[in-house]
Amino acid sequence: MASIEMKNIVKQYGDGYPAVNDVSLDIADGEFMILVGPSGCGKSTLLRMIVGLEDITSGDMIIGGKRVNDLAPRDRNLSMVFQNYALYPHMTVYENIAFPLRLSKTPDDEVRRRVTEASDVLELKEHLERKPANLSGGQRQRVAMGRAIVRQAEAFLFDEPLSNLDAKLRGQMRTEISRLQRRLGITTVYVTHDQTEAMTLGDRVCVLRKGKIQQVASPRELYEQPVNLFVAGFIGSPPMNFLPATLEGDSLSTPFGPIRLDERRVAAVRGRDLLMVGIRPEYFEDASLVDEAKMPLGSTFRARVDVTEWLGDSQYAYIPYEAPEAITAQLRDLSRELDAEEIRTQAIVSIDATSRIREGREAEFWLDSRKVHVFDPQTGDNLTRDAEAGARLTQMAEEDRVEQVEHAQNSGQTVSGQGTGGGGGGAHGAHRAGAA
């Protein structure tokens, strides 16, 4: 296992277009890092530079303390996990996991040790002597992971591994990958365009846009303390609502009435004519259902509801609002960049499933003003971001990770060879686990 450090990495293609532009990122030993962003953001290019598939125009790629810029993929000892895989019908599950070791002429007893350990972690022990024909979809994927494990690679790399699976298997595999990563405590880099996948899997998430890092933080920090409009709009589903606002005294004047800001935030936003306020759907509520005690922490407003969407356990109301051209233009650009549908100027607000608010009628809403963020519509910067609060969230996530890895290791669920950093790893190289 190893850390992965990227220092000022640039990837420039022949036409001069920088697909990756001055990226510096440290991935700790044992960390689960997600690279996420819309298509064209450079996430896959970055992963390919880690693997060695793309030449690095400038900067340093350091794996396990060693500069690997000029190393061939197989000499980096990384494992690309199951982008596609084949199970070989005449071989037992044991041999289907073992074959990468057979091909590198590993001695039999070593093969047995590693396959046994991997199959323990993957809960495939019962199936080792069977032929793969009768394995379930999830078990098949685990065989592919087993191949990656027995190689004892420095890190696992995943490039949109779940994009071609059906929804059910996708959910199942997400859980498997996350569990396995914890048990092995192996450094993992995972590329996805799906923010839900990013939020549920990663210790930290690196959000990329047009080849540049926007923010690297725990999922909670990204969600609660986004650095700019792009991250705020990308993370979260349904997405954050953006309303036009102007500062009047210590309140923001918005289409949903005045929103009071505390002193810190007033100071941060002062001096700009037009602002954009970002409010997540769940910071709203049907005012008739809000606790007396909670009421003063926010503001109320009346609005006509266009559509409601009742989902059993939750409910959404859609409220149209007016916005000046400067704001709508900015929102149009954002939605185009996020490959989202054209954002209409309407807010999506989450209300309790029992709420009787109905479409076409006017209703009273409450919004929690403590958690709103205010953005500069020109630069997109989050003016009210609390960096310290954000750092605390990411620190908490790091503590959780260490604890989970320790727990997994104490309960004897790990593979011994993984912890020693290349010991006996040999030149198994960067391979995808499996064949087609």
Place this chain on the structure above:
Amino acid sequence: MRYLFRPPGTEGASLLGLPWHQPLEEWDPELLITVPQRGISRHVVRFVASQGRVFALKEISEHLARHEYALLGAFEEEGLPSVSVLGICVDRPQGQDAILVTRYLEYSMSYRYLFSRPSARQSVDQLMDTLAVLLVRLHLAGVFWGDCSLSNTLFRLDAGALAAYLVDAETVERHPSLSRGQRHYDLDLARERVGAELLDLQFGELLPHGVDPIEVADSLPPRYASLWDEVTHEEVFQADEQRYRVAERLQRLNDLGFDVGEVELVTSDEGARLRVQTRVSSPGQHRRELFRLTGLEVQENQARRLLNDLRAYRAYLEQKAGAPVSEAAAGASWLTEVYQPVIDTIPPDLVGRLEPAEVFHEVLEHRWFLSEQAGRDVGTTAAARSYVRNVLPSTPAELTTPSVIVNRS
């Protein structure tokens, strides 16, 4: 449902009546044909016949189907050796995956068959060389395969040699050119997959004794490396060597199965520097020539062989007539007087085991063999009779190409 298919559209139209709304696994067996000796596939694959032609149907996600459809179409236009794609069916009910339809590569063999033949040991070398040629050709064209394996390749006999075709382009990425890392990674994957496939045959007791899966798989990278070097290296030599060195290089590339697109020669006081740009398409000079003269569509080596016979026949005609005979007249006459009679000697039950042009090639080989034994030229007619009686029947029946079976019934 939505169907997308490439011209000629008549083939696509003839398939429209199939039950596309049903999962492939549930199609009535009456609609399907069985194709023996297939490789390993992750997906449901079925075969159908229509108007005497055979098609392979593969169920995959729409995204992959569209990707593969576009790529295979481009490969065909560029002359890269791949299966030919007909079309896709998307938007199937109940959110079913799409179906990709490709034309069955007639007279093709899977590696499973090649390795289970009695002569497998000799063909291992040939097979690995063929795979290396395919990979080099694809890499020159900026194609990162991502899944090069024996299962994803089909082989055809071409005048005794093998020709390899890419069958599965799901994982393919197209780039303007490949980095060294991409080529090596693709090759690593290929080596590993070939090794695993051979180990699998060994476990299934389908691999002849004496073939070592690891040794065979390990032989792929050096074969690839030396071929890549042959095809791409820059040569520097003395100015006075120019003429023969250039000719030598071009001949060598032709021998390796590559055509040269452009030659760049830069001379300076130190000597000459030669750089050749290799065409990525399979060579086709002889194929086109034979087609022009006879209308026969065959593979390149077969065409070379047939053209040689045609030229010898023309010389014979000229000698007999005591006057020049035009190429066109000789071509027409050779087709009806020489080629067709040989093909016609194949008894109906042996038709389809080998491509007709391959049979002709084998008959010429057989004629040489018989003539040597007899100490005189036995002639093509006698050789053909002996061949269909003594040699052709030993070709396994499961090799019979599906379209022939379909047209029989």
